[in-house]
Amino acid sequence: xxxxxxxxxxxxxxxxxxxxxxxxxxxxxxxxxxxxxxxxxxxxxxxxxxxxxxxxxxxxxxxxxxxxxxxxxxxxxxxxxxxxxxxxxxxxxxxxxxxxxxxxxxxxxxxxxxxxxxxxxxxxxxxxxxxxxxxxxxxxxxxxxxxxxxxxxxxxxxxxxxxxxxxxxxxxxxxxxxxxxxxxxxxxxxxxxxxxxxxxxxxxxxxxxxxxxxxxxxxxxxxxxxxxxxxxxxxxxxxxxxxxxxxxxxxxxxxxxxxxxxxxxxxxxxxxxxxxxxxxxxxxxxxxxxxxxxxxxxxxxxxxxxxxxx
Amino acid sequence: xxxxxxxxxxxxxxxxxxxxxxxxxxxxxxxxxxxxxxxxxxxxxxxxxxxxxxxxxxxxxxxxxxxxxxxxxxxxxxxxxxxxxxxxxxxxxxxxxxxxxxxxxxxxxxxxxxxxxxxxxxxxxxxxxxxxxxxxxxxxxxxxxxxxxxxxxxxxxxxxxxxxxxxxxxxxxxxxxxxxxxxxxxxxxxxxxxxxxxxxxxxxxxxxxxxxxxxxxxxxxxxxxxxxxxxxxxxxxxxxxxxxxxxxxxxxxxxxxxxxxxxxxxxxxxxxxxxxxxxxxxxxxxxxxxxxxxxxxxxxxxxxxxxxxxxxxxxxxxxxxxxxxxxxxxxxxxxxxxxxxxxxxxxxxxxxxxxxxxxxxxxxxxxxxxxxxxxxxxxxxxxxxxxxxxxxxxxxxxxxxxxxxxxxxxxxxxxxxxxxxxxxx
Numbered sequence: 134x135x136x137x138x139x140x141x142x143x144x145x146x147x148x149x150x151x152x153x154x155x156x157x158x159x160x161x162x163x164x165x166x167x168x169x170x171x172x173x174x175x176x177x178x179x180x181x182x183x184x185x186x187x188x189x190x191x192x193x194x195x196x197x198x199x200x201x202x203x204x205x206x207x208x209x210x211x212x213x214x215x216x217x218x219x220x221x222x223x224x225x226x227x228x229x230x231x232x233x234x235x236x237x238x239x240x241x242x243x244x245x246x247x248x249x250x251x252x253x254x255x256x257x258x259x260x261x262x263x264x265x266x267x268x269x270x271x272x273x274x275x276x277x278x279x280x281x282x283x284x285x286x287x288x289x290x291x292x293x294x295x296x297x298x299x300x301x302x303x304x305x306x307x308x309x310x311x312x313x314x315x316x317x318x319x320x321x322x323x324x325x326x327x328x329x330x331x332x333x334x335x336x337x338x339x340x341x342x343x344x345x346x347x348x349x350x351x352x353x354x355x356x357x358x359x360x361x362x363x364x365x366x367x368x369x370x371x372x373x374x375x376x377x378x379x380x381x382x383x384x385x386x387x388x389x390x391x392x393x394x395x396x397x398x399x400x401x402x403x404x405x406x407x408x409x410x411x412x413x414x415x416x417x418x419x420x421x422x423x424x425x426x427x428x429x430x431x432x433x434x435x436x437x438x439x440x441x442x443x
Numbered sequence: 444x445x446x447x448x449x450x451x452x453x454x455x456x457x458x459x460x461x462x463x464x465x466x467x468x469x470x471x472x473x474x475x476x477x478x479x480x481x482x483x484x485x486x487x488x489x490x491x492x493x494x495x496x497x498x499x500x501x502x503x504x505x506x507x508x509x510x511x512x513x514x515x516x517x518x519x520x521x522x523x524x525x526x527x528x529x530x531x532x533x534x535x536x537x538x539x540x541x542x543x544x545x546x547x548x549x550x551x552x553x554x555x556x557x558x559x560x561x562x563x564x565x566x567x568x569x570x571x572x573x574x575x576x577x578x579x580x581x582x583x584x585x586x587x588x589x590x591x592x593x594x595x596x597x598x599x600x601x602x603x604x605x606x607x608x609x610x611x612x613x614x615x616x617x618x619x620x621x622x623x624x625x626x627x628x629x630x631x632x633x634x635x636x637x638x639x640x641x642x643x644x645x646x647x648x649x650x651x652x653x654x655x656x657x658x659x660x661x662x663x664x665x666x667x668x669x670x671x672x673x674x675x676x677x678x679x680x681x682x683x684x685x686x687x688x689x690x691x692x693x694x695x696x697x698x699x700x701x702x703x704x705x706x707x708x709x710x711x712x713x714x715x716x717x718x719x720x721x722x723x724x725x726x727x728x729x730x731x732x733x734x735x736x737x738x739x740x741x742x743x744x745x746x747x748x749x750x751x752x753x754x755x756x757x758x759x760x761x762x763x764x765x766x767x768x769x770x771x772x773x774x775x776x777x778x779x780x781x782x783x784x785x786x787x788x789x790x791x792x793x794x795x796x797x798x799x800x801x802x803x804x805x806x807x808x809x810x811x812x813x814x815x816x817x818x819x820x821x822x823x824x825x826x827x828x829x830x831x832x833x834x835x836x837x838x839x840x841x842x843x844x845x846x847x848x849x850x851x852x853x854x855x856x857x858x859x860x861x862x863x864x865x866x867x868x
Binding site: 180181198200201265268269270271272289290291292293294295378379381383384385386400401402403404405406407 | 519520540541542545548549550632633634635636637688689690691692693694695698701702820821825826828829830831832833836837840841844846859862
């Protein structure tokens with residue numbers, strides 16, 4: 134094209150035009166609010182609601198005032214427990230289910246797949262309500278079921294005890310969301326060409342060996358994605374705990390995580406007034422924690438994984 | 444795995460949509476004399492439409508009133524946003540104490556000192572909506588809620604029990620219920636935490652700390668939460684635990700209500716607002732008794748808590764009509780209408796009001812023989828960090844759960860207050 138060559142590299146207007154809608158919308162609704170919320174974390178409101186600049190004052194309060202730091206560290210450590218339970222229970226079960234589903238001899242796999250994915254599509258409020266009914270010590274079905282198998286002595290009001298509430302809620306969340314890792318891993322397993330597994334079987338490998346030696350290394354990148362999704366979702370979690378335990382995340386803050394802590398600080402709770410400045414500070418910390426986690430993950434894990442093309 | 448950002452984003456979009464919708468409403472040519480009332484009482488919509496507004500319009504046919512409620516949990520943040528954005532209705536339902544005080548300080552509410560009818564309210568009734576120096580009142584008190592105990596009359600008759608007047612009698616009754624029947628003696632759960640503090644601690648406490656005297660003493664610093672009065676309140680509360688329902692640690696407020704309204708529990712530590720629920724759901728006769736008095740005490744105290752007020756949006760375009768409506772809210776007619784439409788919400792004015800609901804009448808009778816006070820954490824004391832009210836919820840629930848002793852609960856509450864409140868340092 135002589136015209137193009139003559140003018141050198143013409144400015145690619147069409148690219149700008151094509152990118153503009155996404156960039157504008159994303160900037161307006163994601164980047165700007167994020168930056169503005171970071172800005173607000175350096176301010177504090179007075180009685181009349183007017184903001185004044187306090188520099189890192191809010192962060193100092195959050196970390197060095199015991200009234201704030203105790204709640205913050207408690208919420209953060211509870212959040213890590215929530216994450217650990219998802220990593221140790223949800224993702225292995227997701228992997229197991231996906232592996233079973235992808236076995237060539239399974240019948241009715243679509244029914245299983247749909248059934249196991251159903252809870253994921255339901256509203257958290259419904260999930261919270263249903264599980265509270267099941268586990269309810271007054272009219273729940275859990276106790277009756279334990280009675281049938283002779284284990285009624287093990288029944289406890291799990292959602293109400295400091296020692297068990299967080300684990301119970303984590304497991305409810307696992308039950309709801311196990312469909313997501315299952316589907317992602319299942320899709321990855323389907324992508325593996327049959328020649329590879331067939332060749333291995335001809336070479337004398339059994340299904341167990343095929344899975345761990347051939348399939349597992351090939352789906353590692355997907356497991357990485359699943360981990361990072363779990364991490365981000367857990368550190369942004371809020372709704373299930375709010376639906377089951379309310380904003381004060383009891384008993385004695387045993388189920389308080391970053392999301393509920395942030396909610397109380399920003400919006401206030403009962404007689405506690407909300408605070409824009411401190412709320413933005415907590416939100417900024419959540420952002421930093423998630424960002425750090427994602428960066429570590431990308432540099433330490435994801436870059437070392439090989440992508441295979443078939 | 445939905446997220447808080449998703450939640451906040453949805454909230455923002457809703458707020459934006461609501462904002463656009465209301466600004467469209469506001470800019471639309473409304474008939475002169477329209478008043479919009481903002482409220483969190485979405486349960487009361489029918490009553491306002493069918494009873495209260497028509498009664499007002501009998502006298503003031505030219506003023507159109509619209510009651511526009513929203514869910515209670517959204518109210519505080521939504522009303523702040525609406526007032527700041529200039530999209531709020533003309534009249535604003537007031538939460539008690541600091542939430543409304545903040546709105547007044549930000550210039551969103553006007554003084555109601557000069558509204559006709561304000562002379563009908565006592566200073567305790569106005570305390571929830573008056574500045575700390577007592578000079579300006581910014582909302583007309585509308586209703587209070589009273590704490591006490593509702594009991595199942597049929598279970599009491601079946602087991603041959605009589606209504607307890609003292610704490611010793613109360614404990615004897617719950618013991619008898621537990622020994623003689625399958626019924627749950629006390630319907631109360633600690634999962635939601637607020638019942639432990641509100642229906643427990645603040646319900647029986649006024650008898651121990653002598654009502655207003657004790658409440659004022661906490662504010663001026665001459666009493667501390669570690670004093671015997673408060674520790675003994677938690678001790679009395681802790682004594683309930685063995686008589687509460689199985690698995691009460693995971694029992695939520697609706698569970699508790701159902702436990703009682705299904706006739707499976709004998710005594711329900713109550714707020715008077717529960718009367719309406721039980722009127723609709725319980726098919727047995729129930730009555731009420733005031734908090735039993737501790738040993739050797741002859742005078743009694745009740746929690747008669749200021750709960751709902753009504754204020755005027757300082758930027759209302761219809762100030763004159765708003766004032767007309769407000770002075771009607773302060774009148775005897777409104778008091779009688781409101782109290783009978785919503786049994787369990789009692790007028791705060793000095794007008795003599797007769798109630799048709801027998802249980803509500805029982806509650807309000809206590810005002811005659813016992814002295815009224817309000818919840819001791821509401822005025823001034825919940826301004827700091829840690830928030831006293833939140834702490835009381837937490838420690839009262841822990842006392843019921845047995846994970847904290849009454850003395851530890853008292854120490855925790857006092858420690859929090861000491862951290863920021865000068866009179867306690």
